Each structure stands twice: as C-alpha cells, then as structure tokens.
Amino acid sequence: MKTIMDPSEGHSATHTATQPHPFWVMVRKEIAGHIRSWRFLVLLLLILLTFWGSISVAMSNIREVLGNVKDPDHLFLYLKLLTTTEGTLPPFHVFLNFLGPILGISLGFDAINSEQQNGTLTRIMAQPVYRDNLLLAKFVSALTLVGSLLLTLSLLMIGGGILITGVLIEAEEVFRIIGFTILCTVYVGFWLGLSIFLSILFKQASTSALTAIGIWLFFTVFYQIIINLVAKAFMPGANELAQMELFQYNDLFLNLLRLAPSQLFTDATTTLLMPSVRSLGPLTMEQMAGAIPSPLPLKESLMIVWPQVSGLIAATTLCFAAAYYLFMRREIRG
Template sequence: MKSLLAYSKDHSLAGSKSVSPFWVMVKKEVADQIHSWRFIILALLILLTWLGSMYVSMSNIRTAMENVQDHNTLYFYLKLLTITDRSLPPFHVFIGFLGPLLGIALGFDAINSEQSNGTLIRLMAQPVYRDSLLNAKFTGSLIVISILFFSLNMLMVGGGMLLTGVHIEFAEFARILCFVGLSIIYVAFWLNLAILLSVKFRQSATSALTAIAIWLFLTVFYPILVQIVLKGILPDPGDLNPDQLVIYNQIRHNFLVVMPSQMYTDGTTTLLMPVVRSMGPLTMEQMAMAVPAPLPLRESLLITWPQVSGLIAATVACFAISYWLFMRREIRT
C-alpha cells in the first residue's frame, strides 16, 4: 500500500492530466491478489481439478462420439466440459463448489485488513473517493477471476484442437464464452458478499468465518432442510403417480432455485447441454410433439436468463449494501 499512498500524494500535485487514482488502485489490487499465497493455492487447486476433468473427458470422449447419428455428438468441445465416467465430476461442477471459496478468499479482508494495518485512514486522507476504493477492490479481484476462467477454457479449446484436430464451431465457442461469463458472475456474487462482510466486521477472521458459514448453509444445509420440510408436508414420492411426481419435483425445484449454486448449475446445464429444454420437470403433455434437436444459443439463453438475472441481482444487492455501509462508516485510527 506504500506505493499507492505515494502515488496519491504525487497525484495531488501532478494536475488533472495524471492517471486516475482508481486505475492505480486496480493495478495495485491485481498485483496483490496475484502474488498472494491464498490465490496461488486456490488457483492451483482449480487448475488440478480442471486437468483431472479434462483427462477424464478426453479418456471417455471416444465412447461418447461413437454414435454419429446422435445430434448431440456434434458438440465436441461442450462434451469435454460435461462428459465424465463418474470417477471425477465435470469441470463446471467443480467450479460450482470451488468458485465460492475463490470469491471469499479474494474479498473477505478487502476493507478490514486496510483498517487493521492503519492504511485505510491514510489512504482516505489523500484525494481518493471512498467509492473509488470500494470499486477498485471489486474490479481488481474481478479481473483476476476473469483472466483465470477465460484462460482455463481457452486452454481446453486449444488443447482439444491440438490433440484431436477437431475444429470448433462458432455455436460451441459462443456457448463456452457464455459459460465463462456465467462462472464469473457466480464467483462475483461471492466476492461481493465477502467484501460486504469485510465492511461490516472489523476483524478479517470474523468476516471469513461468516462468509464460509453462509456458503456452507446455502450449499449443504439448505437442501437438507428443504427435503425435511417437504417430507413432512407432502406425500412420499414413491406413492405418487407420474403427474403428481412432476408437481412434487417442481415444488422442490422452486425451493432450491433461490440457492446461488442451484442457479449456476441450472444455467451451466442449459448452456453446455443444448438438448436441455427446461430447468424444471416436464409432463408428458409438455413433451408431446417436441422435436428432439439441440436448441439454438438464443433459446438456451432465454431459458437460463432467470438464473443469470438472479445472480446479477444478488451481486448488485451485495455491492449496494456494502457501498451504503462503507459510505456511512466513520473511519478512525
């Protein structure tokens, strides 16, 4: 932070032609995140899971492509992200589990560590707006996350071309880019939640434990609670006819769809599997006369838009609350 403070002092004397302090803080935040051990460890963990998923996919891709009459076999690179022999989950499942940890690790001490080190009040004494500091913290971490996910998926595309010689279609490439964008939005929600907690709590350990507790509740315990409640108020699924079972599954899905991990799973399933036509269960009447063909990208985006908009809304809400708390906060030594 010494270089940032020094620049802020120079900026007050340099005039209006100087570089904006916001971008200086963004560059400093990117450099700090890249060189931090927590990011290196989590990035290596995600890279190892990516390598394992890609190895399993490449080992089983020949079996999946044997039936050339299957319209879904045309999406070779999408299959690399979804095929598994159940020894390891697909890559997007790993992101759904490890992505929140990455966002929490990058944001849980964004503000309170500055105050603990005594640099926050010194920084605010410079000609730097409070909102610029908060925006720079979020933007810098988001740039690091975006580069990581984009690089991994481009490595998958390039490696697939080198190993198989199969050219990627534009529709596949567009779906992969949408998958990257959805993954960034998903991790950005947890990043904003961690920044919010870093503004709320003065101790980094408290904000980190609170963020992990929220993640564990929404990922592990909330589905268990939903299952217990539905089991107590609804009939046993084994005693229901097919139409009633569809209604039961729809009710269960409506309760689970508020989970960020479920939104991400539904969105990635639609984008990476073009044959998926609905997020919830369908009745036989709804499936009647349906043409068994992959959906265009536009139709898949329309199906997954509620999940994407939900994640964006949750991210904006967390950022707005953290912004409001930070702007009203009294900064003392």
C-alpha cells in the same frame, strides 16, 4: 493535465501528459497484490489441477462419447470436454460450483478490515480518493482477475482440443463457452461481494472468513436437506394428488431450491453446456408429445436460463450495494 517544458527546443514548447485516474491506479495495485499473494497462488494451483484432471478424463473418453449417436449432443466436441466424466472425477463445471465460492471468499474476506487493522485505510482516505472508488476498485480488480483466469482456461481447453483432435470449433460452441465463462465470473462475483460486505461488517478478518464459509456451507449442503425434509413433511402422497397438483408442488419446491446460488449456477451451466436440455423442471406427457431429442439453438437455451442468470446478477448487485451502503456510512478514524 500537466505542462512539461521541452529542453531540446529553443523556445518554450509544452507537452501535455495525462495522469491516470486514481481508480485505475488502485485497480492495478490490487491486482498486483493478489497475484503476488500466496493465497491466490495456492488457489490458482488448485484450479489448474482440477481443470487438468477433468479435461484429461474427458479427453480419454471423447472417442466413445462422440461415437454415441443416441446422444443429441455428441457433435459438440468442446462442450463435451467440459461435461464428460467417467465417474472418477466430476466435470469441470461441477468443480467450479465448489471452487468458485472459495475463490470469491478468499479474495474478499479481508478487503476492508485488514486495511483498517494495518492502519492503511486512514492513510488512503487522507489522499484525494473517494470512498466509492476504493470499494469499487477492490471489487473490480478481483473480478477482473477471476474473469481473466477463467477465460485463459477456456482458451487453453479450445487450443488443446484443436491440437489433439484436429477438429475445428463451431461458432455456437464458442458463444456457449464464452457465456459459461461470464456466468462463472458472475457466480464468483456474488461470493466476492458477500465477502466484501462481511469484511466491512466485522472488524476481524477471521470472523468475516468464517461467516462467509458458514453461509457457503449452509447453501451448498444443508439448505437442500432442509427443503427435502420440508417437502416430505408437508407434501401429500403422490396417490392423493392429481397430476397438475403434483407438478405445482414440484415447481414450488424447485423454486425454493433455486434460492441457493449454487442451484442457480448448476441450472444455468447445465443448460449452456448441454444444448439438448429443454427444461429445468418436470414436463407433462402433453408437453413431451412429439418432441424430438435434438440440440436447441443458443437463443432458446439463453431464454431457458435467463431467470437463473438474472437471479445471480441481482444477488451479486444486492451484495455489493449492501457493502457500498455500509462502507459509505462507516466512520473511519486514525
């Protein structure tokens, strides 16, 4: 709080002005820096092109999809816009599984080491600013930017769908799309937290970027190959196992696959955007008996997907906590 003299008054009138908190000043500065950078503009253009391509393909096939009465999800027009494909381009949520890590890594791989190399980290720490505020501002600013971008794309998709088709969106579709947007933000936040941690761990920005990209490629490509090879090597033949034992082995290897963040994201988005999905694992004939193919309510879909969502949140929190611990113990010299 500060006192300001009012010259228009004959007496000494005072007004109080509230100074913004240094944390929010740094958040605005980081957001402005990201928006002005060529790196973010290129990624923004790439995401907009993939969004436009996938939505255009979905729009061209939407009449055929809505006419398929055998599909239990055929009435969810706006969910179909995010999941429909004709084979030329994958759906938008599959694109985000690939582009989300690149976006998170690009926003965080030089968050700290570039400041130290340029000599600005020492000058920032010389100000009355806490270390945790600096680190949290870099994380919150990038995550706010990503969340705003994804929410804007979702609103554009809904608005364009209403203008083209004239069909009003249902309340359940709104909640599912909002949940999908939050889930995508958390997924990008995991890679953002990991890249910030690597930017503290390594002094060179190139080293932290290559390490983050290597981890992403391992979990996206090679991890599934390794799990499949292990399954073929150690899992007995189907003829040698009873049905329950076979299901137990399948559950084990599915749980191992879900250690990869991309698999958690795929399972969660599939359940949120496809209401007819009733399980993320194999079902026995007893469990399928009497089941009618119909969409699940939003609450039940969230119950199915909650382990995957909590796993992504826990992984994101763990990465940021590791970055926080390392940064608070780091010695910063001029």
